[in-house]
Amino acid sequence: MDPLSRVHSLDGVKWKKYGPDVLASWVADMDFAPAPQIxxxxxxxxxxxxxxxxxxxxxxxxxxxxxxxxxxxxxxxxxxxxxxxxxxxxxxxxxxxxxxxxxxxxxxxxxxxxxxxxxxxxxxxxxxxxxxxxxxxxxxxxxxxxxxxxxxxxxxxxxxxxxxxxxxxxxxxxxxxxxxxxxxxxxxxxxxxxxxxxxxxxxxxxxxxxxxxxxxxxxxxxxxxxxxxxxxxxxxxxxxxxxxxxxxxxxxxxxxxxxxxxxxxxxxxxxxGEPWLNETVAQLIRNRDHLSARLAAETPAVKCIPAEAGYLAWLDLRATSLGDDPAAVLLEKAGLAFNSGPDFGSNCEGFARMNFATTPEILDLVIDRLVHAIKAGVTP
Ligand SMILES: Cc1ncc(COP(=O)(O)O)c(C=O)c1O
The missing domain is CATH 3.40.640.10 (Type I PLP-dependent aspartate aminotransferase-like (Major domain))
Incomplete structure (x- = not known):
């Protein structure tokens, strides 16, 4: 089954804004269906x-x-x-x-x-x-x-x-x-x-x-x-x-x-919702650790402190070729939607915010594209 079929069926801005060819790791929504009781x-x-x-x-x-x-x-x-x-x-x-x-x-x-x-x-x-x-x-x-x-x-x-x-x-x-x-x-x-x-x-x-x-x-x-x-x-x-x-x-x-x-x-x-929340938190921990492990092994130039809460990764991409606004470059040249670091303050050039609240399959697709762009030396 296509790992993207559920997210592509949704009307939410996260996956709609940039169209089906872009992997959406930006706005703070999770790709999980909410607890059924809601x-x-x-x-x-x-x-x-x-x-x-x-x-x-x-x-x-x-x-x-x-x-x-x-x-x-x-x-x-x-x-x-x-x-x-x-x-x-x-x-x-x-x-x-x-x-x-x-x-x-x-x-x-x-x-x-x-x-x-x-x-x-x-x-x-x-x-x-x-x-x-x-x-x-x-x-x-x-x-x-x-x-x-x-x-x-x-x-x-x-x-x-x-x-x-x-x-x-x-x-x-x-x-x-x-x-x-x-x-x-x-x-x-x-x-x-x-x-x-x-x-x-x-x-x-x-x-x-x-x-x-x-x-x-x-x-x-x-x-x-x-x-x-x-x-x-x-x-x-x-x-x-x-x-x-x-x-x-x-x-x-x-x-x-x-x-x-x-x-x-x-x-x-x-x-x-508490049982659902507990499962979600466990999934987020697995995703965070998987992301950290793959980045450390495959693109050590990307720095990121592991999140203590939530599902956002604040990526320090200053040691890569991606320039002051890596999210803009990744969107245009790698089909990845992150949030632009410079929007988060005047000291945030070279950073981007990524969202890892997704399925393990989609997370790997996102990491694949990120690693590929960095190894290819993509520039603005
Ligand atoms: C810290 C923080 N505050 C507020 C919001 C938005 O909350 P609301 O949609 O309830 O205004 C977000 C959304 O990501 C957030 O991260």
Whole structure:
């Protein structure tokens, strides 16, 4: 059977955007069918025709998320401080809009998920880039030096997209001290939390350092771990009173509301999806290790730290012939779609982000093309 037949049958942007001749290893979707109970919960609403003002699943979102993070990450979150949004970025921008002014600085640790940078820029705020240190560790001194009076907020990714690192409690403590010194609001996007790859476990930002609890907005969703991006549903837990007050002063309609289908799918993921998630995590570990082993054996010029969470590989291709934007060259000349490194920060030339959440067969096809392009000395 054609290993690509399932992915080519899907409407998702991952495989549709570049057409059937390109192998898609870019946007953060997995090539695995979601847990069946999620589809069942969604089609149950449709089959019963229960599509009036049906808030049953929406009403369950906050307690179900609280129960999930308690069970999986030992984290106590207060349902009274939760607000639902149509996505993690929706929540982040909603917080930035009401608590900062145009021109204010928002810190990101680069390389960083490029959509954070776009959101800060399109909101008219200033991107304050703090490069991660050796091994993609948080550099608290660099963070401190980068902050000035106009710096008001941090967009934080824990676990980190694109490197797959999980910041340690020690790193979070140092980070928390600097955030407190400059009185920053910390928006901690934890949508990758449930994909920590054992022996690594998720370290919630507010759990890593208690001093962060009162200044952090923790954002979670089932979207990454259960492959449900199209459901458009995320929840923010707000520790920072400034954000609570500002949101309370707005009409709730500004925040919108996920659909009954989104909520039902999300609740089903947390209620029934754990066995599926465990199998998926095991597959991701096998894929990560296979990728590392093949790259080390076949193209040692490609460097990559093994992901501690998630399914992204942040590839250092600076020692190859692929130039400053390897993803552009690989797309044009090798039929491979990765994300462009330079989108992830000004220190990211020569890098590319790859997605290894796919079947072993497709992963080998992707690695074959990458190795072939590098051995052939492909240039821009
Ligand atoms: C760190 C991070 N935050 C947010 C998102 C997007 O989340 P949403 O679709 O809920 O806005 C992604 C998607 O890959 C992500 O990696």
């Amino acid at each position: 589809g069942e919960a969604i089609s149950d609403i449709a089959q019963r025709g229960d599509m009036g003002y049906n808030f049953a699943a929406l009403d369950r979102l906050h307690p179900e998320w609280a129960a999930w993070v308690k069970r999986c990450h030992g984290l106590d979150l207060d349902t009274e401080r939760m607000t639902t949004f149509t996505g993690a970025l929706h929540a982040m921008e909603a917080a930035m809009d009401v608590t900062t002014e145009p021109g204010d600085g928002v810190v990101v640790f680069t390389p960083i998920y490029h959509v954070f940078i776009n959101a800060i820029r399109s909101g008219g705020r200033r991107v304050v880039e703090v490069p991660l240190g050796a091994g993609y560790t948080l550099d608290a001194d660099a963070f401190d030096r980068a902050c000035d009076e106009g710096t008001k907020m941090v967009f934080f990714s824990q676990p980190h997209n694109p490197t797959g690192r999980v910041y340690t409690p020690d790193e979070l403590q140092a980070f928390g001290r600097v955030a407190a010194k400059h009185d920053l609001i910390v928006i901690s996007d934890e949508v990758w939390a449930d994909l920590a790859l054992p022996p690594y476990g998720h370290v919630p930002t507010v759990g890593g350092d208690p001093s962060l609890a009162d200044r952090t907005v923790t954002i979670g969703s089932a979207s990454k771990a259960f492959n449900l991006a199209a459901l458009s549903c995320a929840i923010a837990h707000v520790g920072d009173q400034r954000v609570i007050d500002a949101w309370e002063a707005q009409s709730a309609h500004v925040h919108g509301r996920p659909s009954a289908f989104s909520a039902a799918g999300t609740v089903a993921a947390w209620e029934h």
